[in-house]
Amino acid sequence: MAVMPLARHGMAQTSEPLKVGSLKFGTVNWLLDTIAANKIDTREGVRIERLELASNQALTVALQAGSVDMIVSDWLWAMRQRAEGDGLRFRPYSNALGALMVPRDKGIASLADLKGKRLGVAGSALDKSWLLLRAYSRNKLHADLADSAEPVYGAPPLLSEQLRLGRLDGVLTFWNFAARLDAAGYHPLVDMIDVLTELGVTPSPPLVGFVWREALLSTKPEQVAGFFRAVSGANQILKTDDAAWERLRPAMGIGSDAEFERLKEYFRAGIPTPWGTAETQSAERLFGILSELGGPELVGPRTRFDSSLFWVPKA
Known part of the structure; x- marks a missing residue:
């Protein structure tokens, strides 16, 4: 994992925090808790301010109102909002499906x-x-x-x-x-x-990810970059370190050892690989299928597939 120079760390740490909204009992909290417990945010020079909300609707309202900088949602919703003039961007959080x-x-x-x-x-x-x-x-x-x-x-x-x-x-x-x-x-x-x-959608594209306004890449570029480095570091820990899961266990609402193991297994299987051309093509295929099945009620009356929604950081 890349480590930012100390001077940049200090500058980022005194800047505005990145405000991240999450569901009160959502699985993204496991990731955010892992970032905090291992001080990955400090190492990557980003201050994360968390706001836990009760519903997905509350999350989208908070993003639209500017109460938070970033939420977890699905890219179909983000693309519909983008078509309506709200310049949102998306980066995968999980490839886990139901x-x-x-x-x-x-x-x-x-x-x-x-x-x-x-x-x-x-x-x-x-x-x-x-x-x-x-x-x-x-x-x-x-x-x-x-x-x-x-x-x-x-x-x-x-x-x-x-x-x-x-x-x-x-x-x-x-x-x-x-x-x-x-x-x-x-x-x-x-x-x-x-x-x-x-249905011919391969590779399977992640449906759920972090969503934010495009302007954030200009107003808080270092925080965004540091946040996603922290996410990558936390995912690597959760993928390989069972002790990290033991620390999360009290907050997971576990009913049995078997439930704990299955949740860990499913989460690990859903850690996304880097988004590339193949994923964009799959997403376009999936958008076409959902547009046909759900019509304007699902995707909106003006929504067209827009590959620029998907943010890929420059190397």
Whole structure:
């Protein structure tokens, strides 16, 4: 990892902090906690000021209002905002995707077995994973899962509980909730990476990342650069150092050793590799699919794919 000269450290440390918004119980806090615990921010000459909020909507409002400099969100939302004139930029946070989780003992071995079943969907009818799974089911079954199964939309924790109570037959959910269900004895019937592969979206592009206004690259360039060096350093620690995870364990809401191990495993698998031309091309392919499936209600009436959204630092 590159280390900034001491003179630059001192200058950056006395400058304005980089204000980062995160969900109160979001997994990005594990990364930020690791940065702080290992003093990577100090080493990289950046002061990080954290603001924890209760919902994704609160995060986007905080960014738009200027209360924070940076949040974690998906690039489709950022691209829609960019099309509306808000010059946002994006850099991947995680490549971890969700999965369709089902009980191991209910005889559900394929999508066809979900016919007539109650299927929980994290989010709404316009959830991106749900739209993609529907397209996948049309390829595999020549039938839309929205018609053959009974979708039930809701928040991930509620859906997980309903699955455990036997009121749902499966749940399409985000990666961290899938990891907890995996630990509780459920298994992934379909992984979203397999869905993307089936739909011709390879390599799988990270969907979630850090989002900020383009002007930040002019007003706080050293802080942005230092922040992403710190992120890279923390990811390297979390990828290889089990002791770092033990330190995080009290804040992870762990219910069992198995849950702890699955969350660690899923997080590590989702640490993104550098974004390049192949990822941009995959993102464009994915944007085209989602535009077709979700229409203007999902992507906005004026949104076109804009590769300049994706920020790649100069070498």
